[in-house]
Amino acid sequence: MGQKPNVPPEVRARIEAFKRIREQEKMIEENMKKIKYKIAILSGKGGVGKSFVTASLAFALSYLGKKVGVLDADIYGPSMPKMMGVQEQHILATGEGRLIPVTAPLGVKVVSIGLMLPAEDVPVIWRGAMTTSAIREMLAYTDWGELDYLLVDLPPGTGDEQLTIVQLIKDMTGAIIVTIPSDVSRLVVAKAINFCRKLNLNIIGIIENMSYFVCPDGSKHYIFGEGAGRRIAEQYNIPFLGEIPIDPRISRANDAGEPFFVKYPDTPAARAILSLAQALIERLEEGNEERNNENKEK
Numbered sequence: 001m002g003q004k005p006n007v008p009p010e011v012r013a014r015i016e017a018f019k020r021i022r023e024q025e026k027m028i029e030e031n032m033k034k035i036k037y038k039i040a041i042l043s044g045k046g047g048v049g050k051s052f053v054t055a056s057l058a059f060a061l062s063y064l065g066k067k068v069g070v071l072d073a074d075i076y077g078p079s080m081p082k083m084m085g086v087q088e089q090h091i092l093a094t095g096e097g098r099l100i101p102v103t104a105p106l107g108v109k110v111v112s113i114g115l116m117l118p119a120e121d122v123p124v125i126w127r128g129a130m131t132t133s134a135i136r137e138m139l140a141y142t143d144w145g146e147l148d149y150l151l152v153d154l155p156p157g158t159g160d161e162q163l164t165i166v167q168l169i170k171d172m173t174g175a176i177i178v179t180i181p182s183d184v185s186r187l188v189v190a191k192a193i194n195f196c197r198k199l200n201l202n203i204i205g206i207i208e209n210m211s212y213f214v215c216p217d218g219s220k221h222y223i224f225g226e227g228a229g230r231r232i233a234e235q236y237n238i239p240f241l242g243e244i245p246i247d248p249r250i251s252r253a254n255d256a257g258e259p260f261f262v263k264y265p266d267t268p269a270a271r272a273i274l275s276l277a278q279a280l281i282e283r284l285e286e287g288n289e290e291r292n293n294e295n296k297e298k
Contacts, residue, residue: 024136025136025140028136029170032169034145034147035146037150037284038173039151039174039175039176040162040166040174041176042154042175042192043156043177043179044185044189046156047180048179048180048185049180049244050153051079051080052083052209052250053207054153055080055083056259057151058070058104061148061277062108064274067107067146069109069111069144070109070110071142071150072153074153074161075113075126076126076131076155077155081115083259084108084259086102086110086115090116091116094143098143099138101142101144105259105262109145109147131160131161131164135161136168139168152165158191158192158195163199172202174204175201176203176206177206177238178209179209179228180208180210180229181208181212181222181227181229182224186231186232189206189232190236204280205241205283206238206240207241207242208230208242209243210224210244210246211229211246213246241279242279244273244276247264247267249267
């Protein structure tokens with residue numbers, strides 16, 4: 001009878017860590033089976049209102065009768081809790097270690113590192129490996145239940161968080177890229193597009209935020225330029241999903257932690273968001289039905 005090899009403690013620790021990661025990846029796979037559509041919301045740069053678009057789309061989809069969850073994957077600058085009006089709540093855990101999402105207006109489920117910190121002004125000071133681990137654990141241990149849509153709000157750029165999400169959610173439906181109508185944004189949007197294509201991530205389309213301002217007399221003013229989002233979509237042969245106009249109340253609502261779509265449902269911006277949500281449902285769900293019918297005919 002041969003003796004068991006004497007495995008050094010540091011090697012044993014690495015083996016256990018690898019096993020734990022594989023277990024978490026299997027848990028993520030099982031969790032994602034209960035969610036019909038998984039959508040990453042990204043932008044090439046900050047300041048384009050991506051998180052506002054994520055929150056607003058989530059509320060609009062829920063308003064249209066869908067079960068919706070939002071994962072705030074911006075570990076260093078989580079803004080979803082305030083934008084969705086849940087900044088005073090905290091995520092709870094069950095005895096089995098499962099995370100219970102907080103519930104925002106219209107029944108949207110939300111998970112964010114910002115809901116796990118003792119105060120809003122506490123920074124997360126982690127290296128990349130810790131960020132990756134945190135995202136993997138949120139995906140593995142969150143009890144989303146059955147959802148129609150999971151929107152993942154990604155930080156700007158194409159780094160650790162973006163790679164981690166795309167690699168862990170293996171059946172990701174696709175990505176929505178948010179931009180503003182300035183020509184300056186074209187280069188950074190191009191990087192986001194190429195990021196998706198290199199990772200074989202389907203691009204659902206481009207949304208242009210802050211497209212124009214509507215005066216009380218009904219006239220439109222293109223403050224940041226006109227049509228850049230549409231031109232980018234045409235250049236890269238990507239669907240252009242639509243425009244969201246500027247409304248000063250958006251900033252005030254965000255600062256107050258009051259969801260804009262819920263507070264001002266009859267504004268042009270809220271109606272544009274609702275139209276975007278309806279278009280998204282048609283593009284994904286009706287397109288899926290058509291593909292299923294084609295497969296049955298074959």
